[in-house]
Amino acid sequence: MKIMVSACLLGVSCRYDGGDNAVSQLAVIGQEAELIPVCPEIYGGLPTPREPSERSGDRVVSKSGRDVSEQFAKGAREAVRLAKMLGCEAAILKERSPSCGTHQIYDGTFSGVRIPGSGVTAEWLRREGLQLFDEDELAACLKWIREKKEETGC
Ligand code: SF4
Numbered sequence: 465m466k467i468m469v470s471a472c473l474l475g476v477s478c479r480y481d482g483g484d485n486a487v488s489q490l491a492v493i494g495q496e497a498e499l500i501p502v503c504p505e506i507y508g509g510l511p512t513p514r515e516p517s518e519r520s521g522d523r524v525v526s527k528s529g530r531d532v533s534e535q536f537a538k539g540a541r542e543a544v545r546l547a548k549m550l551g552c553e554a555a556i557l558k559e560r561s562p563s564c565g566t567h568q569i570y571d572g573t574f575s576g577v578r579i580p581g582s583g584v585t586a587e588w589l590r591r592e593g594l595q596l597f598d599e600d601e602l603a604a605c606l607k608w609i610r611e612k613k614e615e616t617g618c
Contacts, residue, residue: 465496465553466497466550468499468500469490470564471502473487478503478506480512485558500547504536507539508532508537508539515530519569519581520572524562536562539584543589553595554596554608555595557598559598
């Protein structure tokens, strides 16, 4: 089974400020499934480091006001293309990111206010039928993987 993962959660320094969001417990998931790292913002053509961005209605806007909706859409398109080509059934994504957030994002005012919602890539992957988990849902993800394996007998 293949699981797409936000690359920053695997320790890749692709976060907007050049850092990462490494979660060492992901190694446990890696023993049960093949992990496919993706960073939609890099795939969309944005550099690292880069300005932070937030979703604002239908658009994605950087802190200085640059509209980066096209880059975010391109990144989502590439992630969906890879997920389909490789047969990823689920994704573990960085919560609150304007690309990867699965349950929560920031509200577009750059003031740290969180709202229910998804990042652009999370939204597109969900639409393709992938099961989404955030980095705090690894136990649920593990359970899901084991149940799936039991169901399919592999
Ligand atoms: Fe991590 Fe996703 Fe942001 Fe890339 S776009 S740095 S993978 S949260």
